[in-house]
Amino acid sequence: MANNVSVESARSIPKNADAIGIPVGVTGTVPRQLGLSRSALSEHGFDGKVGQTLVVPSSNGPTLVAVGIGDARKATAATVRRSAAALARATARRSHVVTNLVDAVSLDARTAAQAAVEGFVLASYRYTDLKSGVTNPAITLTLVASGARAKGCDSGVDRGRATSSAAWTARDLANTPPAYLTARMLADRAVTLAKESGLEVEVFDNDKLAVMGCGGLLGVNRGSTEPARMVKLTYTPSGAASGHLVMVGKGITYDSGGISLKPSDAMHANMKMDMSGAAAVLSAMSALKALRCRAKVTGYLMCTDNRPSGSALAMGDVLTFRNGKTAEIHNTDAEGRLVLADGLSLGTESKPDAMIDIATLTGACLAALGTKIAGVLGTSDSFIDQVRGAAERADEPVWQLPLERDYRRLLDSNVADMRNIGGPYAGAITAALFLAEFTGEVPWAHLDIAGPMNVDGDDGWLSRGATGFGTRLLIDLALNFTKPRR
Ligand code: BES
Numbered sequence: 001m002a003n004n005v006s007v008e009s010a011r012s013i014p015k016n017a018d019a020i021g022i023p024v025g026v027t028g029t030v031p032r033q034l035g036l037s038r039s040a041l042s043e044h045g046f047d048g049k050v051g052q053t054l055v056v057p058s059s060n061g062p063t064l065v066a067v068g069i070g071d072a073r074k075a076t077a078a079t080v081r082r083s084a085a086a087l088a089r090a091t092a093r094r095s096h097v098v099t100n101l102v103d104a105v106s107l108d109a110r111t112a113a114q115a116a117v118e119g120f121v122l123a124s125y126r127y128t129d130l131k132s133g134v135t136n137p138a139i140t141l142t143l144v145a146s147g148a149r150a151k152g153c154d155s156g157v158d159r160g161r162a163t164s165s166a167a168w169t170a171r172d173l174a175n176t177p178p179a180y181l182t183a184r185m186l187a188d189r190a191v192t193l194a195k196e197s198g199l200e201v202e203v204f205d206n207d208k209l210a211v212m213g214c215g216g217l218l219g220v221n222r223g224s225t226e227p228a229r230m231v232k233l234t235y236t237p238s239g240a241a242s243g244h245l246v247m248v249g250k251g252i253t254y255d256s257g258g259i260s261l262k263p264s265d266a267m268h269a270n271m272k273m274d275m276s277g278a279a280a281v282l283s284a285m286s287a288l289k290a291l292r293c294r295a296k297v298t299g300y301l302m303c304t305d306n307r308p309s310g311s312a313l314a315m316g317d318v319l320t321f322r323n324g325k326t327a328e329i330h331n332t333d334a335e336g337r338l339v340l341a342d343g344l345s346l347g348t349e350s351k352p353d354a355m356i357d358i359a360t361l362t363g364a365c366l367a368a369l370g371t372k373i374a375g376v377l378g379t380s381d382s383f384i385d386q387v388r389g390a391a392e393r394a395d396e397p398v399w400q401l402p403l404e405r406d407y408r409r410l411l412d413s414n415v416a417d418m419r420n421i422g423g424p425y426a427g428a429i430t431a432a433l434f435l436a437e438f439t440g441e442v443p444w445a446h447l448d449i450a451g452p453m454n455v456d457g458d459d460g461w462l463s464r465g466a467t468g469f470g471t472r473l474l475i476d477l478a479l480n481f482t483k484p485r486r
């Protein structure tokens with residue numbers, strides 16, 4: 001469902017507010033408006049730490065909520081985002097929430113406002129489309145900033161609206177069950193979103209994919225009763241482009257494992273989220289025009305489900321990809337790399353300045369880095385540094401793993417150019433080495449988001465279910481993109 005939180009920027013506290021978030025640091029004076037001393041606050045377990053809130057009941061007028069901001073002088077986008085998320089959770093049933101959080105921190109107003117909007121909106125997220133009789137109530141957030149900070153706040157609110165709506169869309173897409181979001185439906189959604197957000201869009205069906213030689217996407221699709229789709233999105237900036245960036249997203253709308261069937265555990269039920277990479281690319285690109293991105297960006301969404309059936313990909317089958325390389329299938333559950341291979345091959349053909357793919361690719365990456373951190377690997381440290389910068393600013397953490405060339409031999413095949421799985425160890429690295437075969441000379445980075453694609457329970461600005469991880473990272477990356485060295 002569409003984002004139900006509307007955000008505005010104001011110079012003073014509006015009259016009709018029904019909750020006011022009052023920032024309180026771990027040190028310094030407690031705002032008089034709250035009517036409580038620091039010792040009274042701490043008696044109630046509130047000491048101003050980031051993430052803490054204390055609701056002060058009142059019999060008339062708006063409810064006051066103390067919002068912890070930690071050390072106001074050391075505030076970062078990440079701490080402001082978390083403070084605003086805590087405010088959203090403390091005021092969940094209020095329709096109009098106001099706060100002067102942006103004015104309370106020594107962080108530039110634009111950055112603070114953007115982070116506050118993101119934290120509040122994303123913490124308010126719920127996937128309710130399939131709950132009968134449940135709709136998300138309309139909520140208004142007003143960010144109050146005064147004097148010299150007002151202008152920055154206005155522009156931060158605009159940005160935050162765009163980035164949080166994009167992440168919201170990515171969450172909605174990933175939370176949608178397989179039968180409600182087939183490859184065809186995902187492509188239809190992409191067409192609608194593209195038209196609404198000023199992107200060019202082209203959809204490729206199985207016939208076109210066959211002509212193009214996309215044997216990886218078609219191979220994975222072979223077991224399905226639903227056809228595959230590839231979606232190509234193009235964002236062209238209005239002035240001269242600062243560079244050309246390609247984004248490729250894994251769009252497996254449901255990953256059963258195929259013939260290498262997954263066990264029916266909780267993880268398997270999350271495999272409706274195996275298109276989280278494609279969702280991140282699509283939703284990130286949908287925000288580029290509003291944010292006046294100066295780089296040209298081309299996106300490829302590689303969409304199909306992965307199913308077992310009489311026609312499904314078999315062990316020992318060999319696929320030929322768009323760039324002519326071949327792979328022998330040793331595990332049909334290693335399907336993400338097969339669909340990405342065609343997307344990356346296509347991406348290199350236009351000789352972009354850099355290319356990034358994003359995929360819920362390996363359980364090995366989840367095992368290595370856990371649910372909070374995505375793996376990043378690639379062929380250009382200078383481009384990976386840009387990715388790390390974007391991750392830092394978006395608070396979507398990544399950690400670089402080595403693209404160890406010595407492990408390439410683990411992919412050797414007796415009959416084809418490579419096999420589609422490595423050995424029992426370093427699964428995130430061997431998966432990336434497989435992808436590297438399709439990136440030619442283009443500086444390339446790969447994001448493995450198998451860990452952070454999902455959270456089991458609400459946590460700060462993450463709301464249970466799909467996280468939309470990577471959406472805001474990709475937006476930031478595109479906005480700050482410069483041609484990398486290889
Ligand atoms: N989509 C999965 C990876 C995944 C696992 C994502 C857990 C999110 C949470 C991927 O297609 C997969 O099945 N990978 C296999 C690869 C293996 C067969 C080499 C895996 O990680 O087990």
Ligand code: MN
Binds near residue numbers: 332333
């Ligand atoms: Mn799989």
Ligand code: ZN
Binds near residue numbers: 255274333336360
């Ligand atoms: Zn998968």
